[in-house]
Amino acid sequence: MKNVYVLILVLVAFSCNTVAEKSAVKQETVPSEEIDSGYNPEEKLSELGIELQTPGTPVANYVHAVRTGNLVFLAGKGPKKADGKNIIGKLGADLTIEEGYEAARWAGVNQLAVLKAELGNLNKVKRIVKVKGMVNAVPGFTDQSKVVNGYSDLMVAVFGDKGKHARAAVGMGSLPGNMAVEVEMIVEVYE
Numbered sequence: 001m002k003n004v005y006v007l008i009l010v011l012v013a014f015s016c017n018t019v020a021e022k023s024a025v026k027q028e029t030v031p032s033e034e035i036d037s038g039y040n041p042e043e044k045l046s047e048l049g050i051e052l053q054t055p056g057t058p059v060a061n062y063v064h065a066v067r068t069g070n071l072v073f074l075a076g077k078g079p080k081k082a083d084g085k086n087i088i089g090k091l092g093a094d095l096t097i098e099e100g101y102e103a104a105r106w107a108g109v110n111q112l113a114v115l116k117a118e119l120g121n122l123n124k125v126k127r128i129v130k131v132k133g134m135v136n137a138v139p140g141f142t143d144q145s146k147v148v149n150g151y152s153d154l155m156v157a158v159f160g161d162k163g164k165h166a167r168a169a170v171g172m173g174s175l176p177g178n179m180a181v182e183v184e185m186i187v188e189v190y191e
Contacts, residue, residue, distance in 0.1 A: 041122040044158045045112070052113040053082065065118040070126070072118060072187045076134070077110040078179040079103035088178045091171075092141035095180055100143075103180035104133060104150030111151075111185055112158065119189060128155045128165040130186040136179065137171040144169040151183050 045052065055064055058075070066073045079087040079102075087103040089095045095103070116122050133148030135141070148169035155163035165185075175182050 039123065039160070039162070041125060041158045045122070048157060050109055050112075051082075052109065052116055055110070055114045055117050064114045067118065067189075070189050070191055071129070072115065072189055074111055074114055074185045074187065076132075076182040076184040077107050077114065078175070078177070078182050079106035080110055081106055086177055086179045087181075089180055090136050090138050090141075090178075091143070091147060091180065092138035097143050097146050100135065100147035100180055101150035104135075104148050104183065105154050107133075107181050107183040108151040108154040111183065112154075115185075115187060122158070124189045125159060125162065126188045126190050127162045128159060128185065129188050131155070131165050131167045132184045133167065133169045134172045134175060134182045135169065136175040136181065139173075141171055144171050147181060148183070151181075 058064060062075055064075055081087065087095075087099070087106060089099075091097070091100045112122065115125070119125070131148070131151060133144065133151055135144040135147045137144065148167065152163075152165070152167060155165065157163070172182075
């Protein structure tokens, strides 16, 4: 019986060492991430003539951003311009596709302001993962994607290939305050 216990202890000790060795091998083979030296979203914003404002306090029971691990989930933002006024109206009735595009771009500027406030520096953005664009539109309006391109094009202009993302562009019967668009985003960041 003693021999059985000794044999079990030897097997357990051996299997623990093997697992530890395999873990060590896995850790050594994972390449370390390096940020491209030419990657500078903050500089890109300056080149584009975009100055980010300090985000205000949310007007309802929510927060601008929630970080979990290396993901940041950003609450929906609308097209508030630098003068503090939202671009309002329905696409297909009050606004053209070009005006909707500009509204979506402003929503992107506002999201970048929130993201910078959350991270301290946009150079920490590893990738824009997912965008959900909601367009205030009349029934039958089918160019939501052309409108939300205003947001997507800005993300690519600022982050390059790291700004390319999965996306949904959907029509809504109404949005808060009759704003033209609202966009939310998920971002992966460097640790």
